[in-house]
Amino acid sequence: MLFNSIDFAVFLPVVFILYWFFCNKSLKLQNLLIVIASYLFYGWWDWRFLSLIIFSTIVDYSIGVALSTEENSKKRKGFLWLSIIVNLGFLGFFKYYNFFLDNLISAFTLFGTELHASSLKIILPVGISFYTFQTLSYTIDVYKRKLNPTKDFIAFSAFVSFFPQLVAGPIERATNLLPQFYSKRKFEYSKAVDGLRQILWGMFKKVVIADNCAEFANEFFNNHTEYSGSGLLLGALFFTFQIYGDFSGYSDIAIGTSRLFGFNLKQNFAFPYFSRDIAEFWRRWHMSLSTWFRDYLYIPLGGSKGGTAMKVRNTFIIFIVSGFWHGANWTFIVWGALNALYFLPLLLANKNRSNIGTVAEGKLTPNISDMLKMCTTFFLTVIAWVFFRANNVSHAISYLNGIFSKSFLSIPEFENRTHAIEVLVLIGFLMFIEWLGRDTQYGLEKFGFKWNKTFRILFYLGVVCIIFLFIGKEQEFIYFQF
Template structure:
């Protein structure tokens, strides 16, 4: 069930009405309703994988209780590693087995031996990387004595499978979400209105920006060998905005939907394309994943305490793992490695914390220095996205070689270039809107300060009309991060 589908437009109001008007605000009934709704939501993708979600949830729930009641640290550690190994084992089989098998065969082939690996033909369960990380963070926090094990299976299961975040995040922490699930909730009109406003902006990002950019990004990437350099640059930029509109749009819809039920999820994006360096970009892009890696891998590895070599090593490890988390393809690993290289100068010179505050905070325009920094950072990001989007390393390398050719000075030329002018205009409007709202959690949040109700509604209607007239409704395009 996609957020941008008719099915979800029917599903959400039904759950909302049942939640607030038929549960008599009974917390236990509300949580049971959320759990049933979440399992139904997930089963709409493929009901068979619901059993995998249930197994993972039950495993970590029971493991948490066993660790809590362990008689000694050795027993506690056994339960901990049992959960970690099984969780990562399932993730490895479903997501990475074929990749490792093919890579091993390629290595043997280069050494002169022919190997025919046993491949498995299985579908990747949607959201497995996200709900696996939910469970792992819970287990690790119990093991580190940061939290107590949750006694209620219903409460824990809602934490893992709450439908707004189930298939593409944000990656929640038990310390943040579980207390909200266990706390009595009452309807907050202003919270709900803010949720609807964020859902509206998320739909605009997805349907108007991402899905329209996808048309031209796909056209150029799929036919890159026939494109001139300027067209290839344009294709990379289209994909850059496609993936941002797609993923941050999903996050906006997820956070807005959660607010309708009185729950606040972690912010996942904070206007990353206005970053002044790569370090700032990664503090603003997929925030929940970046902070997960920092807290559960980077810091346990020693963080920044062991001198320059340890900081360099740990940073490289984190970005390689981040690339691998995104998919079983060398393109993702190279993408992660490139980002590690881009961020390394600031790590070595210890300038990675220079740009903490929002760019041009309290000002309408950035300084010339800030503008140049944003352009350079954006350019590096676009370059790295080429690897992320490419089917294989060969395509990525040839795509880049095509950019660095004399044809880069030619006028862009590809099928549909005339129609693409509309999305370019929409992108300019989108960038201006995002810039104006960059000091808020999402762009339209700043409408709260507008006292005129009429003006606010005019803006809402304009956004709705732009979705209706300029949205790509030709085919329902799945969110990119569903494959991760």
């Protein structure tokens, strides 16, 4: 079920009414309704996927209970590895089986041996990368005694399957989200209104920015040999805002929807395109995944405490694994490695934490130094996104060669240029709102609090009108494929 669909427009009010008017007197009923609604929401794509999430829930719940009574260190470690093997085993099979098989066949062929093996027609379960990491964080935290294991199976099921963030995050930690299922929620008008405001901004990002940018990004990337270097750069720029509008828009809708039901999810995007270096970009982009890898992979590997060789090794591991998490394609691995190369000079010079806090805090405009840093970081990010979007590595290299050709400074020639200009203006509106609200949780949060009620309503109605006037062709959220 897509957030930007009629199905969800009917589903959400129905669940909201049942939740606050029929289940509001019982914590168990509230949690049970969330589980039922979440399974319905998830099963809307394919009911067969439900068996995986239910099995994962049972396994990690049972392991958590076992860890609560087991004191033997070897047995505790055994339970932890059971959870890791089961969860990553499912993820590896559904997401990476054919990738490894195809590359194994290619490797044997390279050495003159034909390996006869057949690929499987495997359907990737929606959101498996997200809820797998979410349940793993629970088991690991329980194992490390950072979290008391729950014995409330319904609450745990609701935590694993919570429908607003089930299929594309944010990846919530059990330490933050699970305790919220232990106490009955009470309706708060201000929290619900703020949730609706964030949903509105998320919908603007998705259906206006991302879906319109997708039309041009697809055209340029699918027919890259037909366009000039300036046109291809424009196509990369459109994809840059497509993926931001798509994924941060999803996160805004998920966080806003959660607030309607009395839950607080962690911020997932903090205006990453205003970053002054790559290190800051990765502290602001997909924060729930970045911090997950930091806490459960980078730090256990030694982080940046060891010598230079260990720092370099750990940096490449974290970025390459992060890239591979996104998909079974060499393009994602190259994308991760490229970001590691971007990050490395900052790490070696010990400047990876030099840009902390809000850029140009308290000022309307940044200084020249910050502006140059932001432009440089943004350009490097755009180049990296080419690998993320390309069909394969050769496609990405060919696309980049096209950008940096003699036609780089020419005027782009393509169809629907008028509409492209409209989309660029809308992107400018997005960045203007987010720049003014860059010290908040989401851009639109800054607007309307102290305004006259009439002006506030008119402003929000204006955003709604823009959504209906410039709604693009319906596209699935990009991160559903991950």
